[in-house]
Amino acid sequence: MSQVLRAFIAIELPSGVQQRLGRVIQRLQDQLRGVAIRWVKPQNLHLTLKFLGEVSLNNLELIKEILAREAAQVPSFEFSIGELGAFPNAKRPRVLWLHVTAPPPLLALQRSLDLQTARLGYLSEEREYSPHLTIGRVNRQISQTELNRITLLLQEAHLGLDEVVSVTFLTLFRSDLHPDGSVYTPLAVAPLKKPLQER
Numbered sequence: 001m002s003q004v005l006r007a008f009i010a011i012e013l014p015s016g017v018q019q020r021l022g023r024v025i026q027r028l029q030d031q032l033r034g035v036a037i038r039w040v041k042p043q044n045l046h047l048t049l050k051f052l053g054e055v056s057l058n059n060l061e062l063i064k065e066i067l068a069r070e071a072a073q074v075p076s077f078e079f080s081i082g083e084l085g086a087f088p089n090a091k092r093p094r095v096l097w098l099h100v101t102a103p104p105p106l107l108a109l110q111r112s113l114d115l116q117t118a119r120l121g122y123l124s125e126e127r128e129y130s131p132h133l134t135i136g137r138v139n140r141q142i143s144q145t146e147l148n149r150i151t152l153l154l155q156e157a158h159l160g161l162d163e164v165v166s167v168t169f170l171t172l173f174r175s176d177l178h179p180d181g182s183v184y185t186p187l188a189v190a191p192l193k194k195p196l197q198e199r
């Protein structure tokens, strides 16, 4: 029997960014008081590049190699964090998120990681990749009145964030699901290609 763990590849956010976003999330939480939403803890905020799911321990080294190789080919880059949105849409919000700009290196990384890990059997999503930071998950049993409050907030919120994140490495995370929030543990980090002047 081979052991497995739940894993995903992501970009970590600096703790300063996490703290400032945490305050934004707190404000939204106050505005949606009484609505059943599981809000993401600030220290858990991250940008997922590839959700792997169940990974057998036997494959872990191969995944770390892919991560190191693909990261080393893409120069460090920046992305900015924008407005509030929801999947699948504002009328039927299930996942609340903050928009993330998609600079070409981010998309290149996502595509190459997706392709290389798919070759090991970690299949791609059917939906097109759309970079976002998940900040909350709406409870399935929520009433129409609660839904309307979320929809209204989505239509009217202007967060006016001014957050730019510099990305210099990627992280392979283990995820342990718990009723009171998942616990993410870094298993490996992989540096991006350094800009010329720093080599």
Ligand code: ATP
Pocket: 006, 008, 048, 050, 051, 125, 134, 137, 175, 176, 177, 178, 181, 182
């Ligand atoms: P919970 O599922 O209990 O809400 P979580 O979503 O924080 O916890 P995981 O389900 O392990 O924890 O997900 C880890 C990361 O991968 C999160 O960013 C999540 O949004 C993303 N993710 C999870 N499942 C998928 C999926 N099927 N497709 C794309 N991304 C996913």
Ligand code: MG
Pocket: none
């Ligand atoms: Mg999940």
